[in-house]
Amino acid sequence: MTKKVLVLPGDGIGPEIVGQATRVLDALIENHGLDVTYESALVGGSSYDAHETPLTDEVLAQAKDADAILLGAVGGPKWEQYDISVRPEKALLKLRSELELFGNLRPAILYKQLADASSLKPELVSDLDVLIVRELTGGIYFGQPRGIRTLENGERQGYNTYVYSESEVERIAHVAFKAAMLRDKRVCSVDKANVLEATELWREVMDRVSKEYPEVELTHMYVDNAAMQLVRAPKQFDVMVTGNMFGDILSDCAAMLTGSIGMLPSASLDANGKGMYEPIHGSAPDIAGQNKANPLATILSVSMLLRHSFGEAELADKIDQAVSTVLDQGLRTADIHTDGDKLVSTTEMGDAVLAALA
């Protein structure tokens, strides 16, 4: 049956990078038998400008109805002064939580052609392949109570709640252990169990679930050390599993090891494999509208979509191979450009990926 994809370009560079990703989808539909239709809708600041909400009920319903979602990025300075409840980022958080997309896979893979673009020495990152499994619908991002209150002395106080229930930790643990079974069978759980009770329980549940996966080695690491180890010796990691906020921070850090945040795709999955796919980076207001952004993370997000939600591993491999080919050709957007490479625009990178797919 024809599968339906909802495409949500969003703000800033979102429409530019998603434009290249949908060209890839078009090519697979037209030339490689992919049985998919897609429609586009507004999300984030662009939705706020049109409808005074970053996510309309209609678009949420479309997202629930779709078999998968491809999102660009949301947010930007234009909307920063608005109340946090209607900011573009809220749309993303609502989509994640309403669709119960708790399992966020963020693979940090170094394409060998980009070893010189990494901020670390080539020998530290060659063949890097780390999978960050981030819990995406819980933790301090969603804990109640939250807000800004006025104390008796008149001073204002901001507060959030870091909370994880056992079932939330269990289900993300299973995602991590199952992923590890298909890889090097090592999971490092990252927490702050020396200070935070919520992560003390996290650690206990990780230990418990690990007994169901005797072949997988589980280790634990405090998040401050994990951040340091990621830039000291990142190849020690296979799968890292962590909570919502730590995962957000560590995945941006891991992105830089691969040359640029413009290279990292992601999948956010529910319990049945339905997913939303997006680059891990934001709307990059500093380069928006300049045809400079790297579209590869978004194109690789299409590859993840085909692999994880549609079982189209061959077509996903084809996209990954096309990305590798354009990098072999020395084509680089500004973020991954080093001396001797050919500097290309967003659309030229899209052109090259399409040519490599043909």
Ligand SMILES: NC(=O)c1ccc[n+]([C@@H]2O[C@H](COP(=O)([O-])OP(=O)(O)OC[C@H]3O[C@@H](n4cnc5c(N)ncnc54)[C@H](O)[C@@H]3O)[C@@H](O)[C@H]2O)c1
């Ligand atoms: N998933 C999302 O939609 C998402 C993720 C992160 C941030 N944001 C939002 O995006 C806005 C900007 O946030 P930020 O500046 O902290 O992070 P950002 O990821 O947008 O940008 C950080 C830096 O990386 C660069 N960069 C990001 N993506 C790139 C790409 N594809 N090609 C080349 N360079 C790229 C930017 O130019 C910038 O210098 C904020 O409103 C933030 O809330 C959205």
Ligand SMILES: CC(C)[C@H](C(=O)O)[C@@H](O)C(=O)O
């Ligand atoms: C924009 C923001 C809500 C989002 C997050 O913090 O999850 C982003 O940084 C990400 O990594 O997807």
Ligand SMILES: [Mg+2]
């Ligand atoms: Mg982030």
